[in-house]
Amino acid sequence: MIRLEGVGKTYPDGTVAVHELDLEVARGEMVCLVGPSGCGKSTTLKMINRLIEPTTGRIWLDGQDVTDADPVQLRRGIGYVIQQIGLFPHQRIEQNVMTVPLLYGESKAVARERAHELLDTVGLEPAQYARKYPHELSGGQRQRVGVARALAANPPVLLMDEPFGAVDPIVRGRLQDEFRRLQDELGKTVVLVTHDIDEAIRMGDRVAVFAAGGRLAQYATPGELLAHPADDQVADFVGSGGLRTLTVTRLREEHLEPIDGVSTGDLGSAIDIDSSLEDALAAMLRDDKPVVGVRRGPTFLGVLTPAGVHRALRESLR
Numbered sequence: 001m002i003r004l005e006g007v008g009k010t011y012p013d014g015t016v017a018v019h020e021l022d023l024e025v026a027r028g029e030m031v032c033l034v035g036p037s038g039c040g041k042s043t044t045l046k047m048i049n050r051l052i053e054p055t056t057g058r059i060w061l062d063g064q065d066v067t068d069a070d071p072v073q074l075r076r077g078i079g080y081v082i083q084q085i086g087l088f089p090h091q092r093i094e095q096n097v098m099t100v101p102l103l104y105g106e107s108k109a110v111a112r113e114r115a116h117e118l119l120d121t122v123g124l125e126p127a128q129y130a131r132k133y134p135h136e137l138s139g140g141q142r143q144r145v146g147v148a149r150a151l152a153a154n155p156p157v158l159l160m161d162e163p164f165g166a167v168d169p170i171v172r173g174r175l176q177d178e179f180r181r182l183q184d185e186l187g188k189t190v191v192l193v194t195h196d197i198d199e200a201i202r203m204g205d206r207v208a209v210f211a212a213g214g215r216l217a218q219y220a221t222p223g224e225l226l227a228h229p230a231d232d233q234v235a236d237f238v239g240s241g242g243l244r245t246l247t248v249t250r251l252r253e254e255h256l257e258p259i260d261g262v263s264t265g266d267l268g269s270a271i272d273i274d275s276s277l278e279d280a281l282a283a284m285l286r287d288d289k290p291v292v293g294v295r296r297g298p299t300f301l302g303v304l305t306p307a308g309v310h311r312a313l314r315e316s317l318r
């Protein structure tokens with residue numbers, strides 16, 4: 001879907017922001033670019049929608065060389081979410097989101113309907129929020145409006161630059177989870193820049209770790225990155241993997257055991273099969289029980305025991 005081939009950017013003052021980067025992002029995949037400050041993440045992102053022109057290399061989007069594309073046309077097909085959201089302060093929330101459909105020539109009524117749908121999608125009840133102004137919303141709510149607006153053109157590709165950067169850690173965690181869930185539904189191709197390795201590991205299907213001088217140090221799934229960091233620098237940056245592995249390892253039915261033999265008194269609350277091992281352990285600790293029930297929607301699937309947790313961890317670290 002997105003392919004970077006030998007892409008480099010040297011600024012006029014001689015700063016090498018990105019060095020001969022090769023990177024592929026598959027359709028529907030969420031890739032996080034992560035690394036220390038100044039290592040070229042934002043420059044890379046902005047080269048994809050040509051806010052910055054590369055000095056070398058080629059970028060392909062769905063088979064089309066973006067360096068040949070009209071930048072304005074190109075950007076309409078690519079949603080862009082930035083930390084400083086850029087909402088128009090004197091326009092109501094619905095008008096902020098309607099801007100894009102109106103630009104596409106939709107009637108006001110259709111644009112408003114679409115804006116309300118999108119607000120609903122990002123968890124902002126239109127009846128409550130559509131008529132408010134940006135300053136009447138919290139940071140996290142404004143961030144959601146930014147996401148709704150980026151989705152308004154229904155672009156297949158979303159570029160996000162520190163999209164959850166401006167909010168406190170609790171709201172940030174909630175927005176990350178919500179966006180991950182939304183992404184599972186929408187199946188966009190997403191490239192997300194963050195300096196936060198936890199965010200990258202939690203959100204990304206794959207993670208590109210950048211090193212100083214705009215070099216790609218490793219490009220791997222979160223599990224691979226934690227289990228096999230490419231070098232000492234990546235290992236340092238990623239930090240100790242054991243605990244993080246719990247966050248990225250999802251439950252699967254083969255980790256479960258049938259309910260038979262477990263007395264219901266031993267069973268605390270049930271968690272969803274989409275949960276992570278971390279969620280499962282948290283439920284066991286909370287209920288002070290050695291097993292936790294697992295369901296898919298209303299259907300009870302089985303129980304997870306410490307042996308199941310161990311099996312799942314071993315598979316994930318293989």
Ligand SMILES: Nc1ncnc2c1ncn2[C@@H]1O[C@H](COP(=O)(O)OP(=O)(O)OP(=O)(O)O)[C@@H](O)[C@H]1O
Nearest residue numbers: 011013015017036037038039040041042043044195
């Ligand atoms: N317009 C510019 N002119 C010269 N150098 C620049 C310009 N923009 C960025 N740089 C430099 O290019 C390098 C990469 O910058 P970039 O913004 O891509 O990094 P980043 O990884 O996104 O950093 P951060 O996490 O701090 O946002 C940095 O050394 C930066 O100082």
